Amino acid sequence: MVKPYLLSLLPLGFISLQVSGKPLNVLFIFTDDHAYQAISAYGSNRNKTPNIDRLAEEGMLFNRAFVTNSICAPSRAVILTGKHSHLNGQLTNGQEFDGSQPTFPKLLQNHGYETAIFGKWHLKSKPTGFDFWQVLLGQGPYYNPPMKTAKGVKKITGYTTDIITDITLDWLKKKRDPEKPFFLMSQHKAPHRNWQPSPKYLSKYDNKDIPEPKTLRDSYKNRLGPASTQSMTIDRHLSAHDLKLTPPHNLNKIQKAAWDAAYGPKNQLFKKANLQGDELLKWKYQRYVKDYLRCVDSVDENIGRLLDYLEESGLAENTVVIYSSDQGWYLGEHGWYDKRWMYEESFRTPLIVRWPGVTPPASQNSQLVQNLDYAQTFLDICGASSPQDMQGASLVPILKGKKPKDWRKSLYYHYYEYPGAHDVRRHYGVRTDRYKLIHFYNIGGWELYDLEKDPYELNSLYGKPGHEKLTTDLKKELASLRRQYQVPEDTRPVTRTKNTPKPKN
Numbered sequence: 001m002v003k004p005y006l007l008s009l010l011p012l013g014f015i016s017l018q019v020s021g022k023p024l025n026v027l028f029i030f031t032d033d034h035a036y037q038a039i040s041a042y043g044s045n046r047n048k049t050p051n052i053d054r055l056a057e058e059g060m061l062f063n064r065a066f067v068t069n070s071i072c073a074p075s076r077a078v079i080l081t082g083k084h085s086h087l088n089g090q091l092t093n094g095q096e097f098d099g100s101q102p103t104f105p106k107l108l109q110n111h112g113y114e115t116a117i118f119g120k121w122h123l124k125s126k127p128t129g130f131d132f133w134q135v136l137l138g139q140g141p142y143y144n145p146p147m148k149t150a151k152g153v154k155k156i157t158g159y160t161t162d163i164i165t166d167i168t169l170d171w172l173k174k175k176r177d178p179e180k181p182f183f184l185m186s187q188h189k190a191p192h193r194n195w196q197p198s199p200k201y202l203s204k205y206d207n208k209d210i211p212e213p214k215t216l217r218d219s220y221k222n223r224l225g226p227a228s229t230q231s232m233t234i235d236r237h238l239s240a241h242d243l244k245l246t247p248p249h250n251l252n253k254i255q256k257a258a259w260d261a262a263y264g265p266k267n268q269l270f271k272k273a274n275l276q277g278d279e280l281l282k283w284k285y286q287r288y289v290k291d292y293l294r295c296v297d298s299v300d301e302n303i304g305r306l307l308d309y310l311e312e313s314g315l316a317e318n319t320v321v322i323y324s325s326d327q328g329w330y331l332g333e334h335g336w337y338d339k340r341w342m343y344e345e346s347f348r349t350p351l352i353v354r355w356p357g358v359t360p361p362a363s364q365n366s367q368l369v370q371n372l373d374y375a376q377t378f379l380d381i382c383g384a385s386s387p388q389d390m391q392g393a394s395l396v397p398i399l400k401g402k403k404p405k406d407w408r409k410s411l412y413y414h415y416y417e418y419p420g421a422h423d424v425r426r427h428y429g430v431r432t433d434r435y436k437l438i439h440f441y442n443i444g445g446w447e448l449y450d451l452e453k454d455p456y457e458l459n460s461l462y463g464k465p466g467h468e469k470l471t472t473d474l475k476k477e478l479a480s481l482r483r484q485y486q487v488p489e490d491t492r493p494v495t496r497t498k499n500t501p502k503p504k505n
């Protein structure tokens with residue numbers, strides 16, 4: 001039954017009703033840099049995330065969810081607009097988001113929804129399309145964050161992941177309009193660099209070694225070259241700021257004293273206070289990943305708080321809960337931290353959707369989906385239509401357990417931020433079910449991977465005999481995607497430095 005207050009909204013479209021007859025709400029929980037490798041529902045061998053797993057047990061987990069441009073602000077802009085970076089204008093982190101353009105929150109407001117965003121925004125311009133917002137300034141700190149509203153900036157004391165959840169719960173309990181359905185975005189800074197845990201998790205993992213990924217000691221052979229000229233290795237680029245401790249390597253007197261204060265002379269680690277080579281890499285990996293996982297522990301705990309409240313309040317039955325991150329992340333794979341590449345770990349991102357009565361419980365989906373699809377999916381869930389110029393596709397049929405026959409067979413990716421942090425060269429490419437072709441157009445070379453035979457992407461087949469037809473087909477597919485998405489040719493000059501690898505093909 002449509003409630004009387006909804007009748008006035010009907011000319012704008014029908015708000016979706018749950019089986020119970022109540023309008024559907026959406027809670028979008030979003031993190032920054034959360035690797036699917038650090039979620040137990042995705043098979044993590046490093047940690048457990050019981051609350052994210054709860055969502056997966058009751059909903060649908062996408063094991064082939066990708067981004068279009070693996071970096072923070074551009075990913076957020078793609079989600080808001082449903083358009084690739086070259087159309088929404090947010091190519092890199094350095095730009096300011098044009099908040100005057102159409103976005104899904106604005107369309108939902110017009111559709112009768114109350115919209116709110118709390119936590120990390122990271123788009124420089126003021127949030128638009130939200131009835132309520134309270135956001136971190138830029139990246140925001142892990143502790144005592146200043147937070148901005150339309151009225152100004154206020155510092156809040158505590159741990160940021162807990163605070164963002166507190167604000168989200170406070171709005172749900174006291175501030176929202178109970179007569180309207182809501183679209184609520186609860187967005188964390190965690191587990192973004194430099195991975196500062198909550199005090200309650202500081203000693204978790206102290207007595208265990210976190211498994212290393214198979215490619216931690218990647219030599220970057222058999223590839224074009226950009227993989228070897230980045231600056232994001234755990235071995236060489238992770239700083240004392242990242243590690244929150246000077247690495248135990250060639251310590252001077254003062255550093256040795258700090259090491260002593262941190263671990264004490266009786267600690268086994270202290271005895272190895274002058275680590276070299278692989279021993280030093282192992283130490284840095286453990287130090288880095290443990291702090292990262294501790295930040296994830298707070299995220300998971302706080303997701304549990306939100307899920308519990310939805311149950312207690314009776315909202316759970318008519319609230320779709322979605323968990324995702326702005327992109328994937330390297331937990332030591334290829335020797336790296338950070339993101340940016342079209343290689344799987346940063347190209348992919350977690351996506352789990354719990355839609356009571358609709359998503360088959362504990363279901364997994366392997367269709368090629370992208371953050372480009374989120375805006376249209378959100379609009380579709382809420383019963384609003386999508387503008388023609390949005391470039392993704394609604395995931396609603398998939399969420400209902402269907403297998404659309406005309407679903408996309410390939411994905412387009414494009415990374416722009418070079419010159420920029422971590423020295424990852426600009427590239428675009430295509431990924432199909434089995435293959436990936438990457439064009440490092442900034443350098444003028446290509447890589448080709450067979451993901452079935454080479455899942456870790458260690459051997460580029462580009463230019464090797466026997467792959468001519470495959471290469472031609474993939475180049476055609478790539479050109480077709482670039483036409484479909486209206487990607488302009490990049491006219492910026494090729495940038496070369498002394499570290500720029502020489503083109504091989």
Ligand code: CA
Pocket residue numbers: 032033071072326327
């Ligand atoms: Ca990010």
